[in-house]
Amino acid sequence: MRVLPCGSDAVLVEVDTADQVQQLHGALRTAPPTGVTELVPAARTVLVRYDPRVTDPHRLRAALAALPHTAAARTAVLAGDEPDAVRVPVRYDGPDLAEVAARAGLTERQVIERHTAAHYRVAFCGFAPGFAYLTGLDPQLRLPRRSEPRTRVPAGSVAVADEYTGIYPSPSPGGWHLLGSTALTLWDPATDPPTRLRPGTAVRFVEVSESAGSGA
Structure with missing residues (x-):
């Protein structure tokens, strides 16, 4: 230190x-x-x-x-299992899910299971307002950023890159691997505080069907 x-x-x-x-x-x-x-x-x-x-x-x-x-x-x-941990419902239908599975030597189902099994915590925020870098990602899912970033990633996209998981709070360019999406609003400048994912916050991802997504 x-x-x-x-x-x-x-x-x-x-x-x-x-x-x-x-x-x-x-x-x-x-x-x-x-x-x-x-x-x-x-x-x-x-x-x-x-x-x-x-x-x-x-x-x-x-x-x-x-x-x-x-x-x-x-x-x-x-630990990440505090009762006040933020639960994020995710539809694992992202465009990079198959590629992540292939590069990790796993099936798509195994990628989902590993991603939802992990205990995450917000390490820090950056890149864009409300973008939280979550530690705790399974080592087998740790991949370098895409060689060609996308010019636009939709808001709510749940993604991985390097040792982190992240959720894009608003549409923006991005080079992370997209596993799925959430309808949960995590960034709202009109609220105080504007983000649910502040440094130190525990986070869990929960798989849901398309009909079960919620914007609450």
Whole structure:
């Protein structure tokens, strides 16, 4: 773990893996050091903003070093089976489902079963407003992004790329592999907060038939 200064009121904590980001972010959310005002997780970093009237980088660095980084903490962070986990109904009829199955050496049914069996958690948000990067993807479903991105991916598309699962919140270009789609609204600028999938949120995918999709 590297702690780097970032302006006059923040430090940037660098770690090696997405799992370590989840551990660190979870520990900081559970027991924030004195003076911490905001946490911004990313792929391999967590930006920690603080009130310079209350603390300073030296005390913050010591507090970060004292955080628990244990197997138990990792299990708690990645479990994903909390009662308030967001359940996302998915129709697994995506245009890339067959290709993902072939490249993974699985049947389409096995891809669906593996995708729905996993416990996911929002690692960070980016790319577009409301686009959440979910960790927890089965290793056999981890494929590089498409060599030729699509110019338009429909809103609600459920996709995988690298070590992440994502849901496109609005129509946009995209290079992820599309497994299916959901009718669940996950991003609405008119609500507060506008997204259901904030960093740290647990997520489960549930297979549904076309008639069972819901926009609620």
